[in-house]
Amino acid sequence: DTAVSQTPKYLVTQMGNDKSIKCEQNLGHDTMYWYKQDSKKFLKIMFSYNNKELIINETVPNRFSPKSPDKAHLNLHINSLELGDSAVYFCASSQGGTTAGNTIYFGEGSWLTVV
C-alpha cells in the first residue's frame, strides 16, 4: 500500500519520442508535485497542483505538460524528449500545500534515460 506511486520506475527512450509518467497518491492529499533530480542529485520543483489546479509552474520547457484528472493523480507528459531530460522525476504530495510545516511525501522516482 504505497502512499505515492509512480510508473514506470525505469524508462529508456530515444530522442524525439513522447513519453508519460503517471503518479497516484492514496493519502487523501489535496496537493501534488513533480520534482526533477539531475545527475548531480540537485532537486528542483517543476509543478505543483492543488485540488487539480496548477499553482506552481517553475521555468520548465513547454514540452513538459502536467495533467491532473483528479486530486489523487498528477501525470507528467513530455514531448520531443531531449538528452538533457535524462533525470529522476519524483512525484510528491502533501495536505494543504507547503505552509505550516506540512510534510511532503515522495514517490520512489522514475528514472528516465534519453538516448
Added chain:
Amino acid sequence: AQSVSQHNHHVILSEAASLELGCNYSYGGTVNLFWYVQYPGQHLQLLLKYFSGDPLVKGIKGFEAEFIKSKFSFNLRKPSVQWSDTAEYFCAVTRNSGNTPLVFGKGTRLSVIA
C-alpha cells in the same frame, strides 16, 4: 527567492563518529525547515522538520537538528553514525506563507565506513 546552501558536498566518517551537516538558508521571513534522506536507489524520506516551537528538533533514527534563527541555519546532527546511515541528505526550506515551493539544497553525500 529563498535558497539553501549545504556546504559539505561529501562527508566520510567512520562508524561511531559524530555527524554534523551544515545547512543555511537565505530568507528573512518565517520559514519551515526540513531534512530529507535518500538512501541509495530509494526515494526521499523525511528525517525531521521544524515549523514552530522548540528550535531543537528530534527526528527518526537518532537524528536531530537545531534551528538558529540568527544564523539562518538548520544543521543536522547525530552523535554516533552507523554504516546504514550512508545516504544523501537534503536540507529544504519553504516560506510559511502562500503556496511557495519547497526549495532543496544540493545535498550532502554521507559515506560511513566500518
